[in-house]
Amino acid sequence: MTAPFLELVGIRKSYPGVLALDGVSLSVAEGEVVGIVGENGAGKSTLMKVLGGVVAPDAGVIRTDGVERRALSVSDAMAAGIAFVHQELNLFENLDVAANVFIGREVLAGGFLKLVDTRTLHRRVLPLLERLGCDFGPDTMVDSLSLAQRQLVEILKALSLDARLVIMDEPTSSLTIAETERLLRVIAGLKADGVGVIFISHRLAEVERCADRVVVLRDGSVAGELDREHIDHAAMIRLMIGRELKARYVPPAQAPGAPALEVIGARTRLHPGRSVDLTVRRGEILGLAGLVGSGRTELACALFGIDRLLEGTVRVDGAPLDIHHPRAAIERGLYLVPEDRKRCGLLLDVSVAENIALPDLRAYASRGLVSTAAERTGAERQKRSLGIRVPDVATAAGTLSGGNQQKVVLAKWLAMRPRVIILDEPTRGIDVGSKSDIYTLLRALADSGVAILMISSDMEEVIGVADRIAVMHEGRIGGELERAQFSEQNVLRLAVGSTALAA
Amino acid sequence: MIFKKDLGLLVLILLVGTVVAIINPRFLLAANISNTANQIGLFGIIAIAQAFVIVIGGIELSVGAIVALLGVLFVDLIVNAEVHWALAAVIVVGAGMLMGLVHGTLVAKMGMQSFVVTLCALLIYRGSARYYTEDATVGFGFGASFPTLEWLTAGRSEIFAPLARLAGYDGPTIAVPHSLIVLAIVTVVAGILLHRSVLGRYLYAIGKNEEAARYSGIATTRITIAAYVICCGLTALSAILFAMYTRSISPAVHGNFYELYAIAAAVLGGFSLRGGEGSILGVVLGTVLLQVLQNLVNLLGIPSSLNFAVMGSVILIGVLADQQISRYRRQSAAHATRLRASQERAGELAAGRGSDTT
Numbered sequence: 001m002t003a004p005f006l007e008l009v010g011i012r013k014s015y016p017g018v019l020a021l022d023g024v025s026l027s028v029a030e031g032e033v034v035g036i037v038g039e040n041g042a043g044k045s046t047l048m049k050v051l052g053g054v055v056a057p058d059a060g061v062i063r064t065d066g067v068e069r070r071a072l073s074v075s076d077a078m079a080a081g082i083a084f085v086h087q088e089l090n091l092f093e094n095l096d097v098a099a100n101v102f103i104g105r106e107v108l109a110g111g112f113l114k115l116v117d118t119r120t121l122h123r124r125v126l127p128l129l130e131r132l133g134c135d136f137g138p139d140t141m142v143d144s145l146s147l148a149q150r151q152l153v154e155i156l157k158a159l160s161l162d163a164r165l166v167i168m169d170e171p172t173s174s175l176t177i178a179e180t181e182r183l184l185r186v187i188a189g190l191k192a193d194g195v196g197v198i199f200i201s202h203r204l205a206e207v208e209r210c211a212d213r214v215v216v217l218r219d220g221s222v223a224g225e226l227d228r229e230h231i232d233h234a235a236m237i238r239l240m241i242g243r244e245l246k247a248r249y250v251p252p253a254q255a256p257g258a259p260a261l262e263v264i265g266a267r268t269r270l271h272p273g274r275s276v277d278l279t280v281r282r283g284e285i286l287g288l289a290g291l292v293g294s295g296r297t298e299l300a301c302a303l304f305g306i307d308r309l310l311e312g313t314v315r316v317d318g319a320p321l322d323i324h325h326p327r328a329a330i331e332r333g334l335y336l337v338p339e340d341r342k343r344c345g346l347l348l349d350v351s352v353a354e355n356i357a358l359p360d361l362r363a364y365a366s367r368g369l370v371s372t373a374a375e376r377t378g379a380e381r382q383k384r385s386l387g388i389r390v391p392d393v394a395t396a397a398g399t400l401s402g403g404n405q406q407k408v409v410l411a412k413w414l415a416m417r418p419r420v421i422i423l424d425e426p427t428r429g430i431d432v433g434s435k436s437d438i439y440t441l442l443r444a445l446a447d448s449g450v451a452i453l454m455i456s457s458d459m460e461e462v463i464g465v466a467d468r469i470a471v472m473h474e475g476r477i478g479g480e481l482e483r484a485q486f487s488e489q490n491v492l493r494l495a496v497g498s499t500a501l502a503a
Numbered sequence: 504m505i506f507k508k509d510l511g512l513l514v515l516i517l518l519v520g521t522v523v524a525i526i527n528p529r530f531l532l533a534a535n536i537s538n539t540a541n542q543i544g545l546f547g548i549i550a551i552a553q554a555f556v557i558v559i560g561g562i563e564l565s566v567g568a569i570v571a572l573l574g575v576l577f578v579d580l581i582v583n584a585e586v587h588w589a590l591a592a593v594i595v596v597g598a599g600m601l602m603g604l605v606h607g608t609l610v611a612k613m614g615m616q617s618f619v620v621t622l623c624a625l626l627i628y629r630g631s632a633r634y635y636t637e638d639a640t641v642g643f644g645f646g647a648s649f650p651t652l653e654w655l656t657a658g659r660s661e662i663f664a665p666l667a668r669l670a671g672y673d674g675p676t677i678a679v680p681h682s683l684i685v686l687a688i689v690t691v692v693a694g695i696l697l698h699r700s701v702l703g704r705y706l707y708a709i710g711k712n713e714e715a716a717r718y719s720g721i722a723t724t725r726i727t728i729a730a731y732v733i734c735c736g737l738t739a740l741s742a743i744l745f746a747m748y749t750r751s752i753s754p755a756v757h758g759n760f761y762e763l764y765a766i767a768a769a770v771l772g773g774f775s776l777r778g779g780e781g782s783i784l785g786v787v788l789g790t791v792l793l794q795v796l797q798n799l800v801n802l803l804g805i806p807s808s809l810n811f812a813v814m815g816s817v818i819l820i821g822v823l824a825d826q827q828i829s830r831y832r833r834q835s836a837a838h839a840t841r842l843r844a845s846q847e848r849a850g851e852l853a854a855g856r857g858s859d860t861t
Binding site for chain 1: 695702705711721
């Protein structure tokens with residue numbers, strides 16, 4: 001093997017409250033394809049930000065071609081020949097392929113008008129198009145290209161910069177099988193030309209096919225590396241998990257009752273070809289696990305009436321629910337605690353009391369006029385029962401800590417006697433103390449007869465809190481696990497699409 | 504309902520008023536005050552109307568054109584069609600609300616930008632008004648007389664006279680224009696609606712964060728439409744008052760730039776064009792300031808061609824100052840929050856996460 005083109009040694013990066021990377025070392029040689037896998041939150045995206053020069057590490061050394069640096073800047077990364085193909089593509093849809101490839105580096109046709117020399121741009125893009133075997137031309141408008149073709153444009157851009165390392169973040173997550181095949185061929189071509197590739201993916205089968213080496217991240221450090229001949233599903237999964245679980249399971253006070261939420265054949269826009277069936281019973285906490293992009297949030301939004309449900313039946317307490325607007329769900333006691341607290345859950349510069357009263361404002365009003373006193377009393381009651389740490393309920397919600405903000409979002413619904421609560425990543429970005437408060441609260445709610453559907457990417461949380469786990473994989477339920485079958489391994493297997501369970 | 508911003512505005516008005524009064528004492532003449540009050544009454548209503556749309560993050564640019572078109576319609580109905588004026592008023596306000604319904608539906612249901620919708624409405628209404636009258640001035644003929652209507656809309660009453668008599672003063676008192684009384688009523692109703700009612704809360708919620716409002720089950724589409732209906736309905740009411748005040752309407756110029764006066768008053772009164780902020784009292788004070796400035800231009804012998812330039816400068820400086828002050832306030836608040844959070848964390852560590860003291 002040739003000397004590594006890129007070497008990271010002992011990279012550390014911490015954010016307030018989280019150690020995102022804890023001494024990660026990684027090297028990529030010319031023409032080597034390195035797969036990086038790990039659970040959500042294992043540190044993959046932070047590592048990529050370090051490589052792209054967006055984030056400066058707290059400690060560690062980055063070596064490119066033997067040149068040592070403490071951190072890369074964006075221009076350093078570009079000059080070193082590191083190029084990115086992001087999950088969300090950064091293309092200008094209103095420009096053609098050639099203009100996108102040379103954006104910011106346009107060849108000018110002289111003169112003080114500085115006109116862009118379109119012809120030269122097109123001529124320079126052509127050989128690159130042939131090299132990748134693209135089925136579109138330099139003058140094709142990007143908005144007429146498919147997602148897979150746009151990805152190729154990003155790769156073209158990388159090649160035009162003489163990139164020596166192309167980093168692909170979940171490149172296949174929204175590609176069809178045929179498109180994925182083509183991408184894998186392109187990667188093989190890059191490799192043959194001596195370009196290194198970092199391939200980040202949840203899809204272990206593809207990693208297995210294209211990677212020369214796999215680096216497994218777990219909790220911000222390298223859990224292990226696998227060479228070409230040792231790469232297989234089971235080995236990767238074994239390395240990805242294997243922490244001890246900290247959340248302590250509290251069993252329900254009584255056996256779950258009748259089904260409170262029944263979802264039959266629900267199809268959402270993200271995965272229109274797949275449908276979801278699931279049932280949550282009264283007094284039960286059903287954990288909904290799955291990888292990012294498996295369609296869990298879309299399902300939650302469709303059940304609550306935010307997005308349109310393409311097809312399917314939803315029953316609450318046995319009676320069908322016609323969801324066209326969140327109000328319809330709310331009237332039946334089906335509530336959603338959304339994933340993005342700040343954008344969808346709260347009015348940040350409005351008081352805690354007004355936030356709590358908002359969904360049920362009429363209950364705090366007589367003849368159309370809101371009683372601030374009633375609002376205050378209601379909020380004080382919620383503050384006491386949920387332990388919201390705020391000196392005064394008139395404080396703006398945005399000034400609270402993440403955990404307390406989440407409690408305010410919960411309080412909005414708890415004041416309205418819920419039957420079914422859907423929580424989307426209920427403890428993301430929340431401190432440990434508030435986390436356990438919320439778990440206790442969820443259990444108490446379930447014991448009072450509420451059905452709880454908890455979407456979570458936090459393995460510890462799913463296994464430690466849920467009574468039953470449904471695992472979503474690409475738009476459908478890949479499988480369900482009873483408590484006896486709970487293990488990280490089983491959840492992960494279902495999440496990546498395997499069906500066989502370990503004993 | 505009184506906010507810090509409103510107080511600042513009040514101080515500014517008193518300051519400007521005092522300066523003008525010192526330079527030119529005619530500012531304080533009863534007739535001058537009465538005339539300025541009339542202007543405040545007329546323009547205050549369209550400013551409050553505008554506030555209902557601005558609070559949800561929208562804008563209504565067709566205010567001036569509505570004033571022209573509905574003014575023409577009103578005069579035509581009672582002069583030429585000989586409709587009873589009360590019925591004509593109902594028709595005109597109804598027409599205004601219908602316009603609002605259309606604007607609101609285009610914005611909320613069709614997803615168009617309010618700027619585009621109301622800009623097109625401006626052009627359509629202005630053009631219609633001119634076509635309707637064949638570009639001729641319409642007005643009340645010489646003999647025509649509608650005493651009750653005139654008294655109601657353009658009359659003035661010395662309502663302070665009895666009080667003055669009691670105090671032993673029997674000179675002339677300020678004749679309060681009825682437009683100002685209408686504004687007072689509109690202010691109280693709009694104030695309660697916007698600051699105390701469920702609808703008002705929803706309007707602010709949509710302006711602050713429409714997404715969160717939707718996730719809280721608020722019927723954002725309906726509430727948005729309601730905002731435009733209220734706005735255009737109130738504008739229609741002011742169209743009647745303007746028509747009765749000018750008594751003749753040239754559809755090409757009547758109401759020109761009125762939308763800008765309304766937006767300026769709302770912005771001066773603390774409304775953010777991003778939505779979710781501002782108070783009705785602020786809008787009224789903003790109108791007062793604008794009209795006092797107009798008066799200042801007249802009384803201080805500043806060439807009236809500079810009118811707009813003075814207004815523009817004052818608004819620019821006012822909004823800039825306000826923005827800087829609130830930025831400073833936000834920064835110190837954020838600092839306090841960080842401090843509290845770190846203390847909280849330290850306290851938690853010390854207590855070993857024992858008791859929940861709040």
